[in-house]
Each structure stands twice: as structure tokens, then as C-alpha cells.
């Protein structure tokens with residue numbers, strides 16, 4: 001089993017337990033009655049800025065790096081990202097490998113006016129209703145964790161709930177599967193899940209097989225303004241950045257440095 005499969009299995013277990021506290025019917029009901037997000041731009045819309053758009057991640061720990069942020073003022077971090085001009089915030093809710101919590105997402109979504117992506121390992125439709133009920137504007141659908149039927153159904157459910165999905169691929173075949181399910185936002189992860197090595201060349205290579213009108217997000221391992229420049233030159237419209245920002249004491253300065261100047265606002 002690779003790390004993603006392990007996280008997927010652990011997530012299935014976790015959701016089985018969570019369903020005992022709040023059933024699928026109850027979660028569906030909560031999702032359908034939430035009023036959160038009515039005033040915010042959608043996730044897809046927020047990514048359509050001139051220049052590069054930034055999805056900034058609130059991330060305490062990870063399987064590849066262990067503990068990243070021993071001090072973790074998660075709400076202040078999200079507010080700092082918003083003030084610095086981020087297009088969206090990505091919030092980890094996976095507890096066992098990333099030390100995330102649903103409560104972080106819920107409070108962040110309530111307190112900021114940009115969309116929040118629930119960064120979790122969606123393996124059950126329950127998690128999509130739950131994301132909506134917690135205030136997320138978008139969820140992550142990872143191709144390698146889902147068969148074609150689930151990928152399509154889960155994508156469809158995000159649309160029914162007026163959410164967006166970041167559909168994540170690691171190779172050519174998965175980019176084609178993402179497009180096939182109707183994805184408008186394709187994320188390519190630059191992290192090799194066997195070695196944890198990152199190579200932004202992976203998203204540049206795969207950009208070429210997605211249509212120009214798909215919003216293409218390069219995820220993981222983005223460290224320098226040169227990385228951003230090269231991604232932008234290769235028609236990549238958005239980046240998802242965690243560790244580099246989490247380790248920067250001044251998020252605005254770090255983002256402006258990466259971007260080579262202030263971020264473009266809509």
C-alpha cells in the first residue's frame with residue numbers, strides 16, 4: 001500500500017466512527033440547510049484572477065515532514081492569508097497524518113470571506129455533505145482513491161450542493177479521468193508518493209494534456225519565486241502551497257516574495 005492508500009483506509013475507518021455520532025441522513029440535512037458561504041465567491045470563481053492565484057494551506061503536520069508547525073495559531077494564519085491576497089484557503093481536516101480537525105475548517109470558513117477548500121481524503125459521500133455543513137466551498141477528489149463511478153458521482157454531488165471540486169491527478173491517465181468526470185479544476189500533485197520527492201516539472205508536463213480553459217493547479221513542493229515564474233510561463237493558473245508558507249513568519253511578505261510583487265486581486 002502506498003501512503004495515499006493507507007490514508008484512504010484510515011479515513012474510511014474514521015468516517016465509519018463519525019457516522020455513529022451523526023448519521024448520513026442527519027449530515028445531509030445539515031448540509032442542505034447551511035447558510036454558510038452565501039456571500040462568498042465560489043472556489044472556481046476565486047481562482048480566476050489575473051496572474052497567479054494562490055491557495056494557501058493551513059497545515060500542522062504531514063507524513064513527509066512530520067510536525068511542521070509546533071505553534072499553530074490556525075485561525076490567525078488563515079486570516080493572514082486572506083489579508084495578504086490569497087484566492088482561497090486550504091484547510092487540512094485529516095487528524096491522524098496531518099493533525100487536522102473539522103473544527104479548524106468550521107471556524108475558518110465562518111471568519112474569512114474567501115472560499116475554503118476542505119483538504120481531506122474524500123472516500124465517502126458523507127464527507128462531501130460534511131464539508132458543506134462545515135462551511136467549505138470545495139472538496140478534494142483524488143483520482144487514485146476513487147473508481148470512475150465514485151469519481152463521477154462525488155463530482156456530481158459537489159455540483160448539487162453548489163460546491164466546487166479540486167480533482168487531483170498524479171499522471172496522464174488520471175488527468176484524463178479527471179477531465180472525463182467533468183472537472184473544471186485539475187490539480188496535479190508534484191509529490192512522488194513513494195519517495196516524497198517533489199518535482200514541479202510534473203505539473204508542467206501534465207498541463208499540456210488539459211484544455212486551456214481548465215483551471216490548472218500545481219500542488220506541493222513550491223518553494224521559490226523561480227518555481228512560480230516557471231509555472232506561470234507554462235500556463236498554470238494556480239498553486240497550492242503549504243509548508244513554505246507555514247514556515248514563514250510573515251505570510252504577506254512570503255507571498256509577495258514568491259509572486260515577485262503584490263498578489264493580483266479580483
Ligand SMILES: O=C(O)c1ccccc1NCC(=O)[C@H](O)[C@H](O)COP(=O)(O)O
Nearest residue numbers: 003062063064219220221222241242243
Ligand atoms: O504533504 C505530504 O507529506 C503528503 C503526503 C502524502 C499525501 C499527501 C500529502 N500532502 C497533501 C498535499 O497535497 C499538500 O499538503 C499540499 O499540496 C501542499 O504541499 P506543500 O506545499 O509541499 O506543503
